[in-house]
Structure formats: C-alpha cells, structure tokens
Amino acid sequence: MLFNSYIFILVFLPTTLFIFHVLRTSGRHRMATAALAFASLVFYGWWSLQALLLLLILMAANYAVVWRLLRSAAGTARLRLALVVTGVAGNLLVLGYFKYSNFFLENWSALSGTKVDFVAVVLPLGLSFFTFQKIALLVDAYEGRVRHFDLLGYILFVTFFPQLIAGPIVHHSEVMPQFALSDSMRKKDFAQGLVLFVIGLSKKVLVADTIAQFVGPAFDAAAVGKLPSSAQAWTAALAYTLQLYFDFSGYSDMAIGLALLFGIRLPANFNSPYKALNIIEFWRQWHMTLSRFLRDYLYVPLGGNRRGEVRRYLNLLVTMVLGGLWHGAAWTFVLWGALHGIFLAINHLWIALRPQIGLIGPSNFFTRFVSRTITFVAVVTAWVFFRAADLNSAVLMLRAMAGVGGHVEATMDAAYGLETITVLLAIVWFAPNSLELTAYAFAKKRAALNRIRFEGPMSPHWAIVCGLLLAFCLMSLTQVSEFLYFQF
Amino acid sequence: MRIDSRLHAVVILVTVALTCGSVLLSNLFVDPFGMYRLLETDGSHGAKPAAYRRVKLAKAYDLRRIEPQAIVLGTSRSHVALRMTHSGWKVPLARRYNAAFDGATTKEMHAYLLHAHAVHPLRQVVLGLDFWQLGRGPAWTRKDFNPSILFEPEKPLHNAAVYATDLSLLVSIDTTRASITLLRNGDSGGPQWLAPDGQRLGDVFFRQVEPTYSSSPASYLRNIDRQEIGFMLDTGPAVATAQRKLAPATSQPVLTSFDYIAKIVAFCRDNDIDLRIFITPAHAHQLEIAKQLGGWPAIERGKRDLVDMLYRDAVGHPGSSAFTLYDFEGYSSVTSEPVPPDGSRSEMRYYWDSSHFKETVGDWILDRLFGTEREEDPVPDDFGVSLMPATIEGALEKIRADQSAYQRDQPDEVRFITSLIQQIKLEKLAAR
Numbered sequence: 001m002l003f004n005s006y007i008f009i010l011v012f013l014p015t016t017l018f019i020f021h022v023l024r025t026s027g028r029h030r031m032a033t034a035a036l037a038f039a040s041l042v043f044y045g046w047w048s049l050q051a052l053l054l055l056l057i058l059m060a061a062n063y064a065v066v067w068r069l070l071r072s073a074a075g076t077a078r079l080r081l082a083l084v085v086t087g088v089a090g091n092l093l094v095l096g097y098f099k100y101s102n103f104f105l106e107n108w109s110a111l112s113g114t115k116v117d118f119v120a121v122v123l124p125l126g127l128s129f130f131t132f133q134k135i136a137l138l139v140d141a142y143e144g145r146v147r148h149f150d151l152l153g154y155i156l157f158v159t160f161f162p163q164l165i166a167g168p169i170v171h172h173s174e175v176m177p178q179f180a181l182s183d184s185m186r187k188k189d190f191a192q193g194l195v196l197f198v199i200g201l202s203k204k205v206l207v208a209d210t211i212a213q214f215v216g217p218a219f220d221a222a223a224v225g226k227l228p229s230s231a232q233a234w235t236a237a238l239a240y241t242l243q244l245y246f247d248f249s250g251y252s253d254m255a256i257g258l259a260l261l262f263g264i265r266l267p268a269n270f271n272s273p274y275k276a277l278n279i280i281e282f283w284r285q286w287h288m289t290l291s292r293f294l295r296d297y298l299y300v301p302l303g304g305n306r307r308g309e310v311r312r313y314l315n316l317l318v319t320m321v322l323g324g325l326w327h328g329a330a331w332t333f334v335l336w337g338a339l340h341g342i343f344l345a346i347n348h349l350w351i352a353l354r355p356q357i358g359l360i361g362p363s364n365f366f367t368r369f370v371s372r373t374i375t376f377v378a379v380v381t382a383w384v385f386f387r388a389a390d391l392n393s394a395v396l397m398l399r400a401m402a403g404v405g406g407h408v409e410a411t412m413d414a415a416y417g418l419e420t421i422t423v424l425l426a427i428v429w430f431a432p433n434s435l436e437l438t439a440y441a442f443a444k445k446r447a448a449l450n451r452i453r454f455e456g457p458m459s460p461h462w463a464i465v466c467g468l469l470l471a472f473c474l475m476s477l478t479q480v481s482e483f484l485y486f487q488f
Numbered sequence: 489m490r491i492d493s494r495l496h497a498v499v500i501l502v503t504v505a506l507t508c509g510s511v512l513l514s515n516l517f518v519d520p521f522g523m524y525r526l527l528e529t530d531g532s533h534g535a536k537p538a539a540y541r542r543v544k545l546a547k548a549y550d551l552r553r554i555e556p557q558a559i560v561l562g563t564s565r566s567h568v569a570l571r572m573t574h575s576g577w578k579v580p581l582a583r584r585y586n587a588a589f590d591g592a593t594t595k596e597m598h599a600y601l602l603h604a605h606a607v608h609p610l611r612q613v614v615l616g617l618d619f620w621q622l623g624r625g626p627a628w629t630r631k632d633f634n635p636s637i638l639f640e641p642e643k644p645l646h647n648a649a650v651y652a653t654d655l656s657l658l659v660s661i662d663t664t665r666a667s668i669t670l671l672r673n674g675d676s677g678g679p680q681w682l683a684p685d686g687q688r689l690g691d692v693f694f695r696q697v698e699p700t701y702s703s704s705p706a707s708y709l710r711n712i713d714r715q716e717i718g719f720m721l722d723t724g725p726a727v728a729t730a731q732r733k734l735a736p737a738t739s740q741p742v743l744t745s746f747d748y749i750a751k752i753v754a755f756c757r758d759n760d761i762d763l764r765i766f767i768t769p770a771h772a773h774q775l776e777i778a779k780q781l782g783g784w785p786a787i788e789r790g791k792r793d794l795v796d797m798l799y800r801d802a803v804g805h806p807g808s809s810a811f812t813l814y815d816f817e818g819y820s821s822v823t824s825e826p827v828p829p830d831g832s833r834s835e836m837r838y839y840w841d842s843s844h845f846k847e848t849v850g851d852w853i854l855d856r857l858f859g860t861e862r863e864e865d866p867v868p869d870d871f872g873v874s875l876m877p878a879t880i881e882g883a884l885e886k887i888r889a890d891q892s893a894y895q896r897d898q899p900d901e902v903r904f905i906t907s908l909i910q911q912i913k914l915e916k917l918a919a920r
Binding site for chain 1: 491492493494496497499500501502503504507508511652653656657659660661662664
C-alpha cells in the first residue's frame with residue numbers, strides 16, 4: 001500500500017486511527033499497540049503476502065537472537081559474539097540474496113565469460129531499511145545498550161507502517177519506549193502530524209511527480225546512446241536533483257506525520273540539504289538517519305578517524321561505497337557512493353589545509369555563495385550516476401553537461417521546465433523546510449519563524465490551506481491518460 | 489488564533505470535502521469526456537473534444553450507458569470501417585455499438601468484451617483481427633488502458649471498485665482541466681469524428697482532421713508505409729513480436745496475444761454469443777512490407793493456429809454452430825487497388841491509407857460475415873475467403889501465388905517498398 005493512494009488515505013488510515021485511538025483512550029494500551037502492529041502487517045501484506053511471510057520470519061528470528069543476547073548478559077563472551085555475528089550475517093545474507101544475487105551473477109558472468117541463469121527474485125519492499133534497523137538492534141543488544149524490550153513493542157518497532165517501507169531508519173531506543181502508551185496523546189501532535197502528512201503528500205504528488213516529466217527525456221535518450229544537448233542534460237540533472245529531494249523528503253514528512261497521528265515521534269530525516277555549505281554538512285542534512293546508521297554501525301567500527309588521516313579517508317570511502325551499494329545493486333550506485341566518499345575526503349582535507357594556507361576567518365556572503373554552489377554542483381553531478389541507466393549513459397550525460405552536447409528531440413516545454421526548476425530551487429535554497437515550518441525539529445533555526453511556530457499547525461488558516469492541499473493531492477492521484485494514435 | 493486539535497481536523501476534512509465535492513459535481517455535469525451525458529436527456533450527443541484523445545475511456549462509459557447487445561471489437565481498422573447501421577445485425581439499432589479502438593490489443597479487446605457483457609448480456613460480436621495480433625508474443629496493454637473502469641461478470645468486489653474509480657475520475661485534475669477547457673471553448677473542438685455508436689467517421693477524420701491526407705492521400709499512404717516499416721524494424725518482423733511496436737507494455741506478460749483470442753472465443757461460446765471473426769484486409773503494400781521484413785511465415789502460422797482453435801471449439805460443442813472466420817487479407821481486387829502516384833490529390837476508392845479501409849469495404853466484410861446480399865453493391869467475388877481446416881492450406885497457397893503475381897505485376901510498388909526499407913534502415917543506423 002502506498003501513502004499516496006486512495007485506499008491508504010481514505011480507508012486504511014482513518015480506520016486504523018479510529019480503532020487505535022478508541023482503544024487507547026479507553027485505557028487498553030496493549031490492545032491499541034497490537035491493533036497498530038496488526039494494521040502495519042496488513043499495510044505490508046497488501047503489497048505481497050510472500051514478502052509479509054519473509055518479514056514475519058525475519059522478525060521472529062531476530063527476536064530470538066536478541067532475546068537470547070539479553071538473557072545471556074552474564075554469559076560467555078564467545079556465545080554472545082557468536083549470536084550477534086550469526087544475527088548480523090543472517091540479515092545480510094537475506095538482503096544479499098534478494099538484492100544483490102543477480103548483480104553478483106551478472107558480474108560473475110561478465111568476468112568469467114560463462115552464461116549464468118539469473119535468480120527469479122523480487123526485492124521485498126523496505127527490506128534494505130528494516131534490515132538496517134534489525135542489525136542496529138542486534139549490535140546494541142550485544143553491547144548492552146537495549147533497555148526496553150518486550151515482544152509487542154518489538155513487533156511494532158519492526159512493522160510500524162509509517163516508517164516500514166522507506167524510513168526514517170529508526171533506532172529502537174527512539175521508538176520502543178514510546179510504544180508504552182499513555183491514555184492520551186498531546187493534542188498538538190495530531191494537528192502537527194496531519195499538517196506534516198499533507199505537506200509531505202503535496203511534495204510527493206504535486207511537486208516530485210510533476211517535475212519528473214523533465215527528467216526522463218535526456219536520461220532516456222542517453223540510455224539508448226544518444227547525446228542530449230547541454231541544456232537538456234542540465235535540465236534533466238537539476239530536475240532529478242529536485243525530484244529526488246521532494247519525493248524522498250516528502251515521504252519522510254508523511255512518515256513523521258503519520259507516526260505523530262499515533263503519538264509517536266520519529267527522527268527527522270532531511271534538513272534542507274541543498275542549503276549545505278559543504279559535503280560534510282550535506283550528509284548531516286540528507287537522509288540523516290541513514291548517515292547516522294552508516295556512521296555508528298560502519299564508519300566508527302571501521303576505525304573512524306581514530307587511526308590517522310589516511311585510514312580516515314579510506315574509511316570514509318569504504319563507508320560511502322557500501323552506502324551507495326545499499327541504495328541499489330548496480331555499478332552506478334557504487335560509483336555514486338565512491339564519488340561522495342571522495343568528496344568527503346576532499347572536504348576533510350580542505351578543512352585540514354585551510355589554516356596552513358592562511359584561509360581562516362569568518363565566512364561572508366561571497367564565501368558562503370561559492371561554498372554552497374560548489375557543494376550543490378558536486379551533489380548534482382553525483383546524482384547523474386544515481387539516476388543513469390548505466391555507466392555509459394551517465395558519462396554521456398556528464399559530457400553533455402560539460403558542454404559537449406548533441407541534441408535529442410524535445411518532448412517537453414523547455415521554458416516551463418526552466419520556470420519550474422527555478423521556482424523549486426528558490427524554495428530549497430531559501431525557504432524553511434517542512435519540519436521547521438511545523439516546529440517539529442531544528443529548534444535553533446526556528447528563531448525567525450516564531451510566529452509561524454506558535455500559531456502554525458494549530459491555526460485555522462493552516463487548516464484551510466492543508467485542506468486545500470489535501471484536496472488537490474486527492475485530485476492528482478488519478479490521471480486520465482491520453483492516447484493519440486490513429487494508425488493501428 | 490489557535491484552534492482546538494479536533495476542530496483543526498474538522499476544518500481540514502470539511503475543506504477537503506467541500507473542494508472535492510464541488511469539483512466532482514461540476515465535472516459530472518460538464519462531463520468533458522462524455523462519460524455520463526446527464527444533461528442530454530433529449531438524445532442529443534454533444535461534442536466532447538477531450539474524449540477524442542481518450543477514446544478507450546469514452547467507450548467504456550458509452551458501453552455502460554448504451555447497454556448494447558451487439559458490439560464490434562477490433563483495432564482502428566474496424567473502428568473506422570464497420571458501420572453499426574448495416575442490415576446484418578440482429579439487434580435493434582439503438583443497442584449496437586462499435587467498441588473497437590485504435591491499437592487495441594487482444595487483451596484489451598477481451599476486457600471490453602467482458603465489460604460489455606457485464607453491463608448487459610451480449611448477443612452478437614464481430615471481432616476484427618490484424619495479423620500482428622495472431623502472434624504468440626506475450627499479451628499486453630497500452631498505457632492508457634485502465635482495467636479499473638471496466639466491469640467483469642460475476643465479480644462484485646471488482647465491480648464495486650469500478651464505482652470508486654468513477655469518483656476518482658470525476659475529482660481528478662485532468663477531468664477538471666478538461667471541464668475548464670470545454671467551458672471556455674464550448675464544443676468547438678474541431679470536426680466531430682466519433683459517432684454516438686462508437687464508429688470513427690473516416691469521412692470526417694481523414695478529410696478534416698488529418699491535414700496531410702487532404703493535401704495528398706497518396707503521400708499520406710506512403711507515410712503510413714514508412715511508419716509501419718519503422719515500427720517493424722524497431723521490434724523485429726515476426727508477428728510474434730510485432731505487438732511490441734507501439735507503446736511499451738504496462739502489465740506483466742502472462743498469456744500470449746493469441747491466448748486472449750482463445751479467451752474471447754471461449755467466453756462467447758460459454759455465454760451463447762454469436763461470434764464472427766475476420767482478419768482485416770490491409771492493403772497489398774502492408775502485405776509486401778510484412779513479406780520483405782520476413783514476417784510471412786509467422787502470419788501463416790497465426791492463421792493456421794486460429795483455424796485450429798476454432799475447429800477444436802466447434803468439435804467441442806457439437807450442438808452449436810461453428811464460429812465464422814473470414815480472411816480478407818489475401819490479394820484481391822480490393823486489397824490490390826492501385827496506389828495513385830506520390831503527390832497525387834486523388835483518393836483511393838477502397839482505402840484511406842494502406843492500413844485503413846473505407847466503409848464500402850467494411851460493408852462487404854459484414855455482408856460476408858452475416859451472409860447478407862445487397863444487389864446494389866455486391867461483394868467482389870475475389871474478396872474474402874472462409875477459413876476452415878479444409879480450406880486453410882489452399883487459401884494460404886493461393887495468397888502465396890497471388891503475392892508472387894503482385895510482385896511480378898507491380899514492380900514499381902515492390903521497388904518503392906524495398907527502397908523505403910533500405911532507406912529507413914540506413915536512417916536508423918545513422919541515428920545510432
């Protein structure tokens with residue numbers, strides 16, 4: 001089930017909210033939690049019953065390992081190590097089978113020159129996300145950092161539908177204590193959640209899906225070996241940069257908003273990343289929960305910055321390459337990750353070098369402008385690899401962006417594309433983000449938004465605006481396709 | 489001003505309800521795609537220009553409103569040429585509908601058959617097949633095909649969801665935009681080529697809508713030849729793959745294109761529907777293109793398969809009449825009609841272009857299928873052959889002989905197609 005579908009918005013969500021809050025306000029907290037977990041399973045099973053079965057099996061297996069780890073707190077170190085290694089390896093094997101087996105076979109076939117039959121697997125929705133969450137739980141249980149752990153809370157932690165499919169990647173310590181429900185939730189949470197959900201839905205349906213039309217033509221042309229013009233390539237790359245942000249941050253807003261409707265606060269996932277002045281900042285503001293996971297469960301265990309500068313850069317590179325591979329089983333993702341690893345290393349090197357070449361002192365408008373532009377161009381360039389069908393088409397796109405452009409037939413209104421991109425760039429660079437607007441997070445940045453913060457989500461004006469936005473989203477969910485073909 | 493959380497939610501919900509409700513009612517009455525025609529109680533059929541780009545949608549709702557007992561299924565060839573006023577139909581004029589549409593795939597035809605029958609039990613179906621539909625490639629649908637607007641017999645849950653889809657279409661932005669355009673421009677959306685009975689009116693469409701046809705029908709025909717070759721080169725010549733030549737598939741391939749013909753036959757048999765099938769008479773240019781691109785063996789295989797399938801059906805139902813199958817695709821005085829020289833303003837007598845034949849030819853097809861005779865306009869003797877196990881091999885052999893004769897007697901036409909194929913191949917090579 002998708003958040004941006006009628007069945008979810010008009011049937012699943014109202015029904016689940018009604019049952020949950022009736023149970024909760026009548027004091028039946030465990031039943032409310034159970035109902036929410038059951039609804040989450042329905043949400044997931046709607047897409048595929050086989051995937052639901054896999055989710056249940058993984059959930060049970062991980063529960064058994066964590067339970068054993070917690071019970072053996074005083075046990076031998078060897079047993080505990082064996083348990084956590086088995087648990088982590090098991091999760092990674094499942095992820096590897098479903099996500100990477102064909103990628104591996106394809107490369108094996110290319111390298112060995114032998115014909116290999118691909119495996120007929122469908123990647124279960126959200127497997128990458130909930131695998132990470134379970135690994136974090138296993139590692140924390142091993143290291144004695146798990147304090148709240150009960151079966152029902154665990155089931156909801158794993159299945160909680162707002163964040164099940166695409167994050168935010170939550171840490172058990174953030175949500176499991178919240179599942180011990182109280183009789184009432186803060187009234188403000190409901191209004192705030194509703195507003196965030198509507199903003200997120202609007203970002204996805206009204207912005208991301210609209211700008212998608214400017215992405216396809218140049219990337220599709222490059223995918224079949226055609227060289228787009230420079231303008232076409234830049235339009236597509238910028239449009240994709242915006243599409244990805246509005247799509248993913250919109251999804252995260254929806255997830256956070258939905259969780260709030262049930263009184264659960266999820267961690268923020270985006271904080272105006274395109275305003276970042278450098279790549280380090282970008283990764284603190286883009287998909288923040290993934291960055292946190294990669295830092296805590298990959299970069300730090302690899303040694304982080306504790307083993308010298310060279311090793312630090314290597315660790316950054318390895319972390320980002322694996323992070324790239326996590327996004328998808330293709331060399332384009334690996335290269336995207338590697339690029340960001342290199343960008344991060346350069347960024348750290350620059351920070352170390354600046355004092356030595358005398359570039360110290362407070363930033364000003366000009367230096368901030370230059371920094372932000374360089375960072376943004378680097379991010380856009382890397383997104384080309386993320387979106388391209390293969391490495392060849394990525395190179396074609398980059399050649400075109402560098403000015404060695406050809407031309408492919410225009411299938412869109414270029415002026416309209418330019419206007420749309422300009423407006424959206426202005427929004428991502430200069431406007432407050434949805435979590436600031438709704439006073440959900442980033443309190444330090446909210447000083448200038450005091451009036452909106454205090455009256456924001458709860459004001460009648462906001463309610464009417466949200467109602468109109470929601471209506472427009474509902475109206476945009478159905479498209480009446482045109483067909484102009486008269487020859488057959 | 490701050491408001492209570494409950495009031496906040498109520499304001500949002502009321503705003504949504506008022507906005508969507510007013511949009512829904514406006515679209516229902518303006519009805520830009522001609523889905524409901526609530527205000528046309530006098531039987532008038534106001535023009536809905538936006539429907540011309542959404543023929544599948546308009547036809548799905550026409551079928552619900554008209555509740556026909558007899559329908560035509562097929563592609564644009566049947567859409568253009570088969571008149572519902574032909575005297576051979578067994579049901580009243582008001583209960584006939586041409587449900588063919590451009591580029592229909594067999595899977596789509598099957599869905600529209602089920603839809604029509606779910607709305608009202610059918611008595612008569614004429615099914616027009618183009619040769620590329622007889623293939624064994626995976627069945628598919630085009631991107632504008634929407635199964636959620638089509639009823640299915642004895643599927644109450646699915647059919648309930650159809651009504652939900654009605655609501656979603658009525659509140660959609662696309663419908664709203666079309667409503668605004670209709671209100672702004674009135675119904676002056678150009679020539680009205682979509683008749684109330686579902687036929688695409690060739691006289692209006694080709695002469696008034698297609699500007700290149702009016703300037704030179706002969707050049708228009710050659711341009712269609714060029715398109716056909718381009719499509720076939722892109723997808724391979726075999727009939728088995730020819731159905732990929734247009735829009736990309738949007739659904740998981742499970743059954744083949746031919747399988748859906750078998751499903752149509754089985755459905756008609758199970759529901760006692762009089763089914764008559766014909767293979768459409770493409771002009772000899774199209775046959776020559778298929779031949780030169782290596783598709784001929786697949787065409788013959790498709791015809792054999794179809795005859796065999798209908799024979800098995802007839803044997804399995806000894807108490808019922810065998811379904812009729814006519815092949816008009818051979819070389820005849822109709823399909824071999826000379827093409828005027830390039831640039832000529834003369835129209836052909838039987839064809840709009842090498843794919844689409846005129847109503848005169850459509851009437852002859854229906855005469856053959858229904859067994860009707862019109863003294864004032866008899867069917868040419870060489871036009872159409874009934875295909876059965878006893879006649880199939882002879883018919884195929886005759887077409888092969890006629891093809892050789894055509895190639896011998898019309899060297900200029902054959903040369904034109906050969907050079908066009910070479911030219912397009914070179915163009916495609918250069919584009920790479």
